[in-house]
Amino acid sequence: MISTSFAIVTIAGLILLSVLLVGGIIMMAVRRRDHGRASVIGIMGCVVLLAGTVFNIARGLVDEAVADLVGLAPALTISNAISLLFSLTGTALLIGAVVTRRNPQQPAPPQGPGRQPPQQQQPEWGQPPFQQQPPGWQNPPNPPVNPWDTRPS
Secondary structure: OHHHHHHHHHHHHHHHHHHHHHHHHHHHHHOHHHHOHHHHHHHHHHHHHHHHHHHHHHHHHHHHHHHHHHOHHHHHHHHHHHHHHHHHHHHHHHHHHHHOOOOOOOOOOOOOOOOOOOOOOOOOOOOOOOOOOOOOOOOOOOOOOOOOOOOOO
8 A cells, every 4th residue: 555655646746747847848948039048958957857757757667677687776776876867967957057148139128017128319410429427427315314313414
């Protein structure tokens, strides 16, 4: 009874993980245009983790047969090493996708629903273009006055 419930919980967890990884692959593929190389690396990471999940499902089915051929300890060591390799590689690819530089030439998405970025006005013919002063040239605002402050000013 314990082994049956253990197998059901294990397989259910692996199926849920597979659904999550497939959803990640779909979301990254949809946003590939916005994120470029980072999205491709993320997709590769999810595919590797999905392959590791499929390996873990197959491992549960063939562990006994492999253990009969080479022994229990070597069979578990080899299958755990392969599973660890899938996990390390997939996680490293996902971390690499997070730290990969995005496409700089892409415009920033609008902030909030329906907002458009402000349009710059073109100067009329013969007028010099508007030049904005760099930050630091503006006078900082005065801090608010505390009516309870008794220090001399």
